[in-house]
């Protein structure tokens with residue numbers, strides 16, 4: 001089977017993001033960028049299916065500015081076969097990404113598309129579900145285990161009360177949760193090999209998708225700050241404060 | 250136009266976050282309708298029509314709606330939703346799963362995790378794990394929204410007298426089947442609705458050591474939570490995870506034990522009213538959000554705290 005994996009370039013999860021003083025967004029200059037952590041898990045899962053012979057090809061797709069090609073290279077170094085870059089400097093919202101992906105699906109005809117459950121910059125948690133909707137495919141979201149059978153996938157999902165297992169028809173959209181696997185680091189030889197792998201460039205216009213944002217960001221502000229707390233020396237002091245000062249016990 | 254809230258339920262009772270979602274809906278428009286799609290969901294419908302402020306309940310009943318699977322639920326939400334200006338889902342794993350699929354089929358954006366309603370088209374939502382708040386305006390004809398439960402009070406569960414309208418089920422291509430679920434059984438309050446939460450992190454060192462957390466939680470009538478590191482290490486199941494990618498909680502009192510305070514964890518608990526941190530590392534970032542911090546070995550402090558609560562005769566509220 002053929003797999004498509006969506007990989008997004010985001011501010012690295014270790015960076016403490018700062019809101020710009022003019023409230024138009026967050027500081028992105030001189031900030032470390034990485035592959036969205038959930039997408040690393042998506043790539044890892046696809047590569048494992050490739051290695052155990054279930055998948056025959058893995059294509060990594062990223063959308064956005066020129067530097068997204070670095071993110072695709074990371075996926076290629078992990079073991080993906082080739083890359084597709086949909087290049088644009090415009091803001092891409094989840095609905096636009098889902099539509100662009102659906103066009104690529106029309107060309108590539110994969111059996112499944114694996115995405116992260118959530119991009120850690122916009123925290124939308126939408127794109128996979130939207131893609132499944134646009135394509136009319138089944139969806140296995142927040143996956144912590146994937147078992148392929150003949151024409152179905154059994155997906156164990158992380159839900160509020162615990163775990164749920166569903167069987168979904170192929171072709172399907174799957175989104176990854178944190179415990180699906182532990183992504184590998186690319187080895188140096190594989191990073192070298194990845195440089196020779198092919199990345200095809202496309203554009204939203206070429207794919208015939210209107211990417212006009214539906215949401216306008218009016219402002220981005222700091223979250224409310226908590227007041228500075230205190231350190232207490234003893235548990236009796238703690239209990240006394242919780243009882244008499246805070247009144248919560 | 251009225252606002253449609255998609256109820257989450259288990260066919261007999263409503264999931265509590267549905268009530269918070271109703272409150273958010275009321276901030277948009279006074280006319281709030283609830284869709285209950287389920288299987289033999291009569292008692293959930295009964296509960297729905299009693300919610301204060303709900304004027305109408307749309308009830309659709311068929312076996313395929315039993316588990317709220319996205320593929321089956323989406324067509325009925327889309328069919329009914331086109332008659333509304335806003336469609337609101339609770340931002341829990343059910344709403345997050347179904348909402349975007351509905352939005353895509355209506356060709357509109359979804360506005361995720363709304364924490365404040367500025368006007369009928371302008372909303373505030375957290376981004377970057379809550380390190381920034383974005384005010385966004387939607388230009389779409391129908392607004393599909395997921396509502397962060399902790400940001401809105403629960404609507405009164407009783408006092409309403411909504412009318413009930415039965416809606417016919419819709420055919421769908423049956424793309425998914427429910428196979429089973431493993432739900433955590435607990436006598437404790439549900440995490441997102443608890444008044445007090447005691448959470449343990451990697452510092453607990455083992456699942457067995459969580460016993461001291463449980464004991465403390467008993468004294469406080471608290472729910473038990475965990476950091477991702479504790480869940481990954483297998484100390485607790487996934488549904489205990491608090492954080493950016495776990496549950497978002499805002500109890501009156503949150504006690505973080507052996508948790509360092511990574512931004513992804515803070516994202517899930519920093520709106521708690523009072524935060525207590527117990528950590529042996531006085532530099533741990535958790536202390537930057539804690540109202541009361543205590544530096545030291547948790548294996549000494551937690552049992553002491555336990556005894557102190559007995560001594561001072563503190564009982565669960």
Ligand SMILES: Cc1cc2nc3c(=O)[nH]c(=O)nc-3n(C[C@H](O)[C@H](O)[C@H](O)COP(=O)(O)OP(=O)(O)OC[C@H]3O[C@@H](n4cnc5c(N)ncnc54)[C@H](O)[C@@H]3O)c2cc1C
Pocket residue numbers: 013037038120449450451452453475476477478479490491492493494495496506507508509510511512513514517527528529530533545546547548
């Ligand atoms: C995409 C992504 C999403 C994530 N989502 C989440 C999420 O939703 N929730 C979440 O929690 N994390 C999340 N994380 C992980 C997060 O980055 C941290 O790794 C995690 O929160 C650390 O857990 P911890 O504080 O228990 O462990 P550690 O960071 O290892 O901290 C353990 C703490 O225990 C203290 N300690 C140890 N022994 C003792 C003792 N005897 N007495 C007192 N104190 C002691 C130590 O001083 C230390 O501060 C996410 C990460 C990524 C990349």
Ligand SMILES: Nc1ncnc2c1ncn2[C@@H]1O[C@H](COP(=O)(O)O)[C@@H](O)[C@H]1O
Pocket residue numbers: 006007008009036038039042061062063064092094097114115116117118119120122123124125126127128
């Ligand atoms: N610009 C993008 N390029 C590639 N993949 C993306 C992009 N935006 C979103 N995705 C995918 O969609 C997932 C969910 O993103 P979101 O819906 O924005 O939280 C991510 O984990 C990616 O797999």
